[in-house]
Amino acid sequence: MTKVILNKNKVLKNEYFFVDDLTNLTKSNSGNLIVTLSQWLDNKKTLSKKKNIGIQLNSDESLSLIEEEISFFEMIQFNFLTFKDGRPFSEAKKLRIEFQYIGEVRASGHILPDQYIFLLRCGFNSVEIESKQKKFWLECLKMGMGLYYQP
Amino acid sequence: MYQYSDKDKQIVRNRTKEFLSQVKRRIDGNLTEEEFKPLRLMNGLYLQLHAYMLRVAIPYGELSHIQLNKLAEISEKYDKGYGHFTTRQNIQFNWPKLEDVPKILNELAGVEMHAIQTSGNCIRNISCDHLAGINNEEVEDPRPWCEIIRKWSTFHPEFSYLPRKFKIAVIASETDRAAMKVHDIGLKLVKKRNQIGFEVYVGGGQGRSPFIAKKINNFVKKRDLLNYLEAILSIYNEMGRRDNIYKARIKILINELGAEKLKSLIESKFKKFADKKLLLEEDEIKKIKNYFKLPINDPIKSSIPVKKNKEYNIWLNQNVIKHKLAGYSIIMVSLKHYNQPPGDATAEQMKTLSIIAKQYSYGEIRVTHEQNLVLPHIKNSDLFSVWNKLRALKLATPNIGLITDTICCPGMDYCALATARSIPISQKISQHFKDQSIQDKIGNIKIKISGCINACGHHHVGNIGILGLDRNGEESYQISLGGSADEKTSIGKIVGPSFSEKELIKAIQTIIKTFERNKKNNEDFLSVFNRVGIDPFKKDLYDKSNP
């Protein structure tokens, strides 16, 4: 199952990588580190010294847990445990409006192409999807562009 | 009536195309049923016992004669020749094929209709007073506000995957004809210090735990309405429970947090983060209001035909209401003929009614939450002719507000969730009480029947509420008394152990006898219940020493 990143209609390679063991970071890893919420909470001190860090929040993990440090992150990824859990839509909007966050906001996990426009309109920039699903995502993007009532 | 802009047309057409592609993906195996289900639900498509069911939106319950005729055509072409009007002023078709649904949506789009957000965990069709714009009591017409909210809530990017469904109703009178206080949000247009704005009620609902909405704001300015709604929905989306679908509605959130706490969260969100782009400016409101100008402007001299016909006179008395403009009347078209499932209309009835509406009611029809239809602007002098036509269609049963005018969900005859049948119960009640003099003697009373705990038949707010349950494979009916969905909304009290299908009619008879014995002067059922309480009813129903 190959995954790719979609940024609007651009197909990109994922620049972020997870590691299971943060003490074992080698130079061979290219790209940027992304950490889970628990990794962040357990290793805040050491991680705060690094640069270009992303964080992943599951859809049931609240943004309020990292409220103080939001602007530190290069990228914030909301991982949908199920596409039916709509909390990240509000969280992304909150990031942009309440926290004035200008970094990248990404959606991953169980998301559907039919949600693409909604995601973008709530402030997400990118989505992580299965490569073979690409065409459905691009179709949905094309179909729904500009067709909505809200400002 | 509202008419689609080019954008509306484009959005609805686009949605139809999108759904066609979703159906294809489903049939080709590119969408699992688990993934397809929420998408089809957001297009009003359910799977019931025998077939799919399509719920078509009738925004705020208003239809043109062209739309009603189209609904009739669809019912003939893709269904079994009838449709069912619901308590949220929509219509349901019970037998469409999945493959036909995109075609149906396409036909609907042609008459400016759709099935968007008639189901699913999103903001549903906005309900409204069926007498909006034509009664003397309201501070202003609530329909433009329903339309403004409809637009804002359609495909809302943030609120399309809520913890649970979300229902909004708007009224503008002291009299509540829209069951506003059993909605997730109830809005009431009010005039204070010469300014018109909204009282905001939150957290009403029925289902397995019924709640009456609590007022959380006495006055939200018109221009702030959408920002205020946005603040409520945003807090709900974030904090509403997602671990248990029975605890996911905002009614549970408000009861767990307390109204004061929820209110302060909403107010703070509203004050800090209101979006300037959502502010409603006067000219914008005016533009929408223009669509809802009545087709008639001035009172006329027109008198009601006087006929020596008993049936006609009874109908005039029971089913005809004064219009706000002198010389006109409002006809309540009963969909509760004694042999008909409540709320059902056949293709022939819809077609002919569409012609009647075109000829006599400026092409307008309304749907009530009590599952009847309305012809809103009838010249008084036309009443006798219209009555004759309605009578021929079995649409002139003079029972509006009486014991045979029941609200009733489809029950186990159709619904996959039901635990018992409800339509046959309502038909038995109708058969039993159909004698006009008996109905008149009983007077105003509301019986509401649900085939399961989800309460689509509004049993919690019935003067007599009937809830169908499954007791070890047998249908069994629990009765509650004293509920009401009007401005004095109350939740009925369960009277005692439930009754079998066979015992039920006798139990209703007993309840009516208790009422009649305690009645003073012209008191109606609810007044008697509120005065004497539940005990005399209990005693008569269950006390064995009582013959």
Place this chain on the structure above:
Amino acid sequence: MAKKLKGDSFFLSANDLKTGSVVYYNGDDWSEKVYKAKKINRSEIEEHEHIAKKFEDECIIISPIFVELNDDGTIKKLRDIIRKNGTTF
């Protein structure tokens, strides 16, 4: 799917994905004709759950259920009888 099932014999039923019609499993295929339905014993339930899953995955049916039967082979529950015969009013 087999949770809370009582009784000893069953039909396997579902709705046709494309039409929504009530269908019954007849041993190799699905048909609206209930008289062709295959009678399934309690011991065969698991096997038939797999069969149902296979047809679900192939986008032929949705919402499979086991219909409980009486000793004489007639359908037991009112809900299943309504699914077979249609509305009751």
